[in-house]
Amino acid sequence: MAAAVAYFAFLPAPxxxxxxxxxxxxxxPAWSLLYELYANLVLAIILPWxxxxxxALIIFVTGTILLTAALNGIGLVGYNLSDFGLGFVRTFFSISMGVSLYRLRRHIPTAGIHPIVLPIIVIAVVQLPPNPMYSFAFVLFGSPLILAAGVASSASNVASRYGASxxxxxxxxxxxxxxxxxxxxSRMNLASELATGLIIVACAIFxxxxxxHFDRPLRYSLKPA
Structure with missing residues (x-):
């Protein structure tokens, strides 16, 4: 019961x-959404400054903390309440990097990158065996570069619009x-391969x-008139 109350109150579960x-x-997955809510609240408060x-200073400080953690064998934590401090640093780094890329988006040169290349790169990098230093390198360099490449491709097609929404x-x-x-x-005794395919299709359709019908109307209703 306490976990349910905390969930709908946007608080960590006791x-x-x-x-x-x-x-x-x-x-x-809601653990990272909690961090994002808190980090966005902080950024909204300090937005005028x-x-x-x-x-750049926020990115440097939070990136240095993440690097220190990686050098000490600590990966990208945050799922557990005991990791709240480092999890918040991780989120604050990522959101600050995203805001910076957005502000600089007009200065990113357009490149002739085929839209199919970026998903292939993402799928390839997530197949690598995880370790703290690789995770840190991906967050610090890999993910921003992939995002910047997506902006540079300036492509708009059915796949990209579907992914965005x-x-x-x-x-x-x-x-x-x-x-x-x-x-x-389990009740229908379906083969695992068929079950996996059905789950993927269900997620893709739903x-x-x-x-x-839910998320977008709700966000629009919360915007000031």
Missing amino acids: VSPFSGGAMAPLNA LTNRLL SSFAIYALHVPILGIASGVI APYVDR
């Missing part, structure tokens, strides 16, 4: 035998969909529906 120390035991120099819903809902699907699969 430590209990049920939560096991996890920040969002009801829906695991958020110059490019201050952004559905990625958040897929991230936020894939664990609940997996939980429901696992129960159905995500744009949620974006169009």
Whole structure:
């Protein structure tokens, strides 16, 4: 019950035998969304003073902290409440980097990058065996470069529009969909390959529906008139 109240109040779940120390035991991906809410709140408060120099300083300080953690064998943590400090640093670094890239987007030269190249690169890099230094290098260099390359490609097609509208819903809902699907699969004794395909299709179909009929209208209703 306490975890449910915390979840809908946008708070970390209190430590209990049920939560096991996890920040969002009801829906695991929500742990990063909590950090993003808090980091965005801080950025909104300091926005009048958020110059490019201050952004660069934030990126340098948080990046140095993440590098120190990686050199000490600490990976990209944040899922558990005990990792709150480092998890917040990790999120603040990423959001600050994103804001900087957005502000500099008009200065990124357009390149003739085929849209299919970027998903292939992303799929390839996530197949590498995880370790703290690789994770740090990807967050510090790989992810921003991929994002900048996406901006530079200036491509707009069905796949890119679908990804832009559905990625958040897929991230936020894939664990609940997996939980429901696992129960159905076990009762129907479906083959694992078929089950995996059905789960992927369900996420792909359900995500744009949620974006169009729930998430987007809700965000528009919260905007000031």
